[in-house]
Amino acid sequence: MTVLVTGAAKRIGRAIALRLHREGMRVLIHYSTSEQDARRTAQDCGDAPLYRANLENVTEIRAMFNEIGHLDALVNNAARFTKFDVMSIEESDWDFIHDVNLKAVFFCCQSAARIMQPTGRIVNISSLGGIRPWADHVHYCASKAGVIMLTKALAKALAPNITVNSVAPGVFPFSQKEENDPRVAAMIRRTPMGRAGNADDIAEAVLFFLKSTRFITAQVMAVDGGLSQR
Numbered sequence: 001m002t003v004l005v006t007g008a009a010k011r012i013g014r015a016i017a018l019r020l021h022r023e024g025m026r027v028l029i030h031y032s033t034s035e036q037d038a039r040r041t042a043q044d045c046g047d048a049p050l051y052r053a054n055l056e057n058v059t060e061i062r063a064m065f066n067e068i069g070h071l072d073a074l075v076n077n078a079a080r081f082t083k084f085d086v087m088s089i090e091e092s093d094w095d096f097i098h099d100v101n102l103k104a105v106f107f108c109c110q111s112a113a114r115i116m117q118p119t120g121r122i123v124n125i126s127s128l129g130g131i132r133p134w135a136d137h138v139h140y141c142a143s144k145a146g147v148i149m150l151t152k153a154l155a156k157a158l159a160p161n162i163t164v165n166s167v168a169p170g171v172f173p174f175s176q177k178e179e180n181d182p183r184v185a186a187m188i189r190r191t192p193m194g195r196a197g198n199a200d201d202i203a204e205a206v207l208f209f210l211k212s213t214r215f216i217t218a219q220v221m222a223v224d225g226g227l228s229q230r
Ligand SMILES: NC(=O)c1ccc[n+]([C@@H]2O[C@H](COP(=O)([O-])OP(=O)(O)OC[C@H]3O[C@@H](n4cnc5c(N)ncnc54)[C@H](OP(=O)(O)O)[C@@H]3O)[C@@H](O)[C@H]2O)c1
Pocket: 006, 007, 008, 009, 010, 011, 012, 013, 030, 031, 032, 033, 034, 035, 053, 054, 055, 056, 076, 077, 078, 079, 080, 081, 100, 125, 126, 127, 128, 129, 168, 169, 170, 171, 172, 173
C-alpha cells in the first residue's frame, strides 16, 4: 500500500509515517518548510520519497499529486493552529487558517481520488476543536468542523471506491512549555484517561482506518482520552 502523509516532517505527522512504515506500507513524505526534519523522517521510513508543496496553493497541490502518479491512501495531517481574540481576527488571519486546514484538505482529497485506482482510503486529521467550541480559536474550530463535514460528504461522494474517515485528536503537547500552557494543562486535568495524548495514539487510529473493513466510512474517531464526552 502506497500512502502519502502530509506534514510528515515532525510531531504527529512523523509518528504516523513511522508507524505506517513499520506496518510495511510504502510511505511518501510531504513537507513544506521543515526540510531537514522531513529528510530525517524519510530516512527513518526506509529512504521514503519526499515531496515539497505549500498546500495553500492549489497549483502546487495538483503538481505534487501528478508527480506521485498513483496512491492507495492519503493521510491529510498538515494544518495550522493560531490563537486570536474573536474581535480582532482579520480576513488574512481567517484565510491563513482556512487555506491550509480546510481548502487544502479538499483539494488534496480531490487530487488523491483522481490517482487512486481501483480503490483508495483517505484519513483526514481533524481536531477536538471541530467537535467542541474553543473561544480563543473560533477560526480554527470552524476549519476543523469543516474537515469533519468534508469527510462525511466526501465519503458519500467517493463511495464505493474510496473510504473517507477522520481522526480527531484531543490534547497532544510536544514540549513541557506546551504542556504548561494553562489552557492545555486544564484540558489534561479534565481528560478522563488522566493524561495528554502521545502521537502514537493518533498513528494507531490512522492505521485502523487504513486497514479496517472498507464498510467503515464517513466516521470520526475522537482520540482524546474521553475529553469530548466531558
Ligand atoms: N498537537 C495537538 O495537540 C493537536 C490537537 C488537535 C488536532 N491536531 C491536529 O493534528 C495534526 C497534526 O498536529 P501537529 O501539532 O503535529 O501539527 P503541526 O506541527 O502544527 O503542523 C504539522 C505540519 O503541517 C505543515 N503545514 C503547515 N502549513 C503548511 C502549508 N502551508 N503547506 C504545507 N504544509 C503545511 C507543516 O509542515 P512544515 O513544517 O514542513 O512546514 C507542519 O510541520 C494537525 O492536523 C492538527 O490540527 C493536533
